[in-house]
Amino acid sequence: MNENEKRKYIKGRKLGEGTYANVYLGQLRTDPAVLVAIKKMKVQREQDGIAYDAVRELKFLQELHHPNIVELLSVFNSKDQNLNLVLEYLPLGDLESLIRDTDRVRYGAADIKAWMGMLTRAVWFCHDNFVLHRDIKPNNLLIAADGEVKLADFGLARSFADPGVNMTHMVITRWYRPPELLFGCRSYSGAVDVWSVGLVFAELIIRTPFLPGNSEVDQINRICQAIGTPTEDNWPGVSSLRSYAVPAEVYPVPDKKAWMDRFGGVGAEGVDLLCKTLVLDPNKRITAREMLEHRWWRTDPKPTRKEDLPRSKDDGAKKMGADLGRRPGAVEDENRGSKVARRLDFGAK
Amino acid sequence: MACNYWDSTQRRHWQFTKDELAAMRQKLEDEEASLVQMFPLPQLRHLNIHFNQQINRLGKRLGVRQQPMATAQVYLKRFYTRVEIRRTNPYLMMATAIYLASKTEECPQHIRLVTGEARSLWPHEISAIDAGKIGECEFFLISEMNSQLIIHQPYRSLTQFQAEFNLSQEEVALSWSVINDHYMTDLPLLYPPHIIAITAILLALVLRPTNGPGGPTGTGANSANLAAAAAQLAQVQAQARAAITGGSGPGTPGGLQGMQFSSAAGEKSPDARFNKVTRFAGWLAASSIDIEAMVDCTQELISFYECHEQFNDKHTRESILRFVKARGL
DSSP states (O other): OHHHHHHTEEEEEEEEEOSSEEEEEEEESSOTTOEEEEEEEOOOHHHHSSOHHHHHHHHHHHHOOOTTBOOEEEEEEOTTOOEEEEEEOOTTOBHHHHHHOTTTOOOOHHHHHHHHHHHHHHHHHHHHTTEEOOOOOGGGEEEOTTSOEEEOOOTTOEEOOOTTOOOOSOOSOGGGOOHHHHTTOOSOOTHHHHHHHHHHHHHHHHSSOSOOOSSHHHHHHHHHHHHOOOOTTTSTTGGGSTTOOOOSSOOOOOOHHHHHHHHGGGHHHHHHHHHHHTOSSTTTSOOHHHHHTOGGGGSSSOOOOGGGSOOOSSOHHHHHHHHHHSOTTOOSSSOTTTTOOOOOOTTTO | OOSOGGGSHHHHHSOOOHHHHHHHHHHHHHHTHHHHHHSOOOOHHHHHHHHHHHHHHHHHHHTOOHHHHHHHHHHHHHHHHHSOGGGSOHHHHHHHHHHHHHHHTTOOOOHHHHHHHHHHHOTTTOSSOOHHHHHHHHHHHHHHTTTOOOOOOHHHHHHHHHHHTTOOHHHHHHHHHHHHHHTTSSHHHHSOHHHHHHHHHHHHHHSOGGGOTTSSSTTOTTHHHHHHHHHHHHHHHHHHHHHHHTTOOTTOGGGGHHHHHHHHTTOSSHHHHHHHHHHHHHHHHHSOOOHHHHHHHHHHHHHHHHHHTTOOHHHHHHHHHHHHHHHTO
C-alpha cells in the first residue's frame, strides 16, 4: 500500500500535538484544493507493539462509512515506522467549542435538534453494526466544512461482546460515563453510549457540563442528586453490581417539572427524549434506534439545515488537531494521568 | 465480529477468484525466481497444515480462544498473497499474527508473553526473537493487509444456523471442526463466511456423526469414511443443482427428493435425520444461497482431506527451515 498511498498526500503544517498522536494538515498531491488531516500515531513499540487504541481505530474506521462518522481515507507508514491515518479534514472545530463560547456563539432549539440528529444517527449506525463507541463527548464530535457533525476517535471502540464475555468498565470519559460502568458492570450494551448522548444533549442545552464529577465517587454522587439514586426499586439488580455504592441519603428520581425547569428550552418533547436517554436502569433506557423514532424530531421547530448552523469563532483546524491528538477517555482541563479512564487491562478484554 | 459483511473490506478487497489468487502467487514467485528455485517447498496446503498446527500450539500455550487463532490464520494467508514466503521467517510471522489477532479480537496478550512462548516453542526456528522484532513485523503485517483488520468468520454464522436447522450438539461440533479445517485451504480467501458455514453444516448432516467430532480434524485417519461421504455428497449435489437449475422454484423443492433419499440412506435412525435433511434442503432451495459456491467449497474440502494424508510434518518443517537458516531470517 505504502509508497503509493504516501505519495498521494503532501504533509503540511502541524495542527496539533497530543500525548497520543500528532496531527498535520495535508493536501492531495493531484488536487491541492483537497485538504486532509494526517494523524501520525506516536510509537509505543518498545512497550507493547502498536497501541491498542490505534488498532481499534484502524479496524473500525476501515469498515464504518457514514456521513456522521469521520472518514478514514487512507493509511500509510512513514520511514520511522509510524502509522499515519489520513482522515477527512474537519475545519470547523467541535461541539465543545460551540457550547463553551457563550459570549460569541448563540444557538437555539432548532440548532440543537440538528446536531442531536446527526449524533444520534452516528450512534445508531455504530450500534446497528455491532460497534460500541465508548467515548462519546462534545470534543469527539467534529464539524465538517458544510456543518455536518462527525463522530471521531474510535480508540476505545469495540464490537459487542458475545453473551457472557466480560468487557472492561474502565471506558468513557468520566463526565459522560453511565452508572452501570461506575458500578463496575462488565457486561453492557449500547445503552452506555446512549447515556453519553443524553449528557451531550443536556450540555448543549445548559451550555456547561451537566455532571462534571471530579472523581468516580463524586460522579456517582452527582448522578444521584441530579437523576436520582439507583435503587432496587428503579433498577432491579443494581445492588448486586460489583462496586455498587451510593450516598446514604436516597435522592428521588426528579419529576417532569424539575426537568422542564432546567431543560425546557428544547420543549416538552425534547425534555421527554432527554429523560429517556438518562434513565438509570440501562435495560429501560431508550435505544439509539428508538431515539430516532421519537416524536421530538417531528415537532416544531424543524432542525436547522446543516449549512445554516452557527459556527465556531475559533480556529477550528487547531481544535481538530488537539482533539485528534488527545488520548481517548481523557477529561480535559484536569491533570493528566489520574483521569485517563482507559487503561490496558489484560484480563478484562 | 463487528460490522456488516456486505459492506466490509473483506468482501470488497479480500475475496478473490481462484484465477486471481493463482495470478498473485505466480507474480510473487516470478519476482523471486532464484529463491523459488533454490528452496523448493511442499504444496501450499501442506504448508498451511503446518501453520495451522503451529498456530494452534502457540495459541494453546497463550490460552487464546479459537476465534483469534482463526483470525491469525487468515492474516497469514492475506500476508502471503502479498509477500513471497521465502522472504520471511514464517514462525516469526505466525507469532506476530497471533499477537495482532489477539488485539483485534479483544483478548490482548502482552508482547513479551508472546515473545517468550514463541521462543520456547520454536527454539530452532526463530533464532533471535524479541519484542522489538514482533513489533516490526506487526507493522509489516498491518501495512501489507492495508490495515484492514476485521475478519468475518463462519463460526458466528454457524451459531445462527444452529437453531434454524435444529442441529444437535454432535452436528454443531462436527460443523465446527469442518470450519476449523477450512483454514488450511484457500477457502477463506475465496468465499464468504456464510457459504463456508452452510457447507460445513451440509457436510456434518451428510457425514455420519459416528465419525465423531474431530474426525476430519487432525490425523486424517478417517479419510476412508470421508471419501465415501464425498461420493455420496457429489451425488447429492448433482441432484440439488439439477433441482434448482431445473426450475423447481422456491417452495416446491420436489426435485430435491432425491437428495433426501440418498443422504438418508443407510442411517441408523433414518426418520430424524430424514426430517432434518429435508428441512435443510427445503431451506436451501428457497434461499438464494450460491449452490455452485457450495459445491466448490465441498470439493475443496474433500480434496483437502485427501491431500492431508500425504502431509509430512517433518519434511515440511525442514523445507521451511532450509531457507530460514540459509538466509538468516
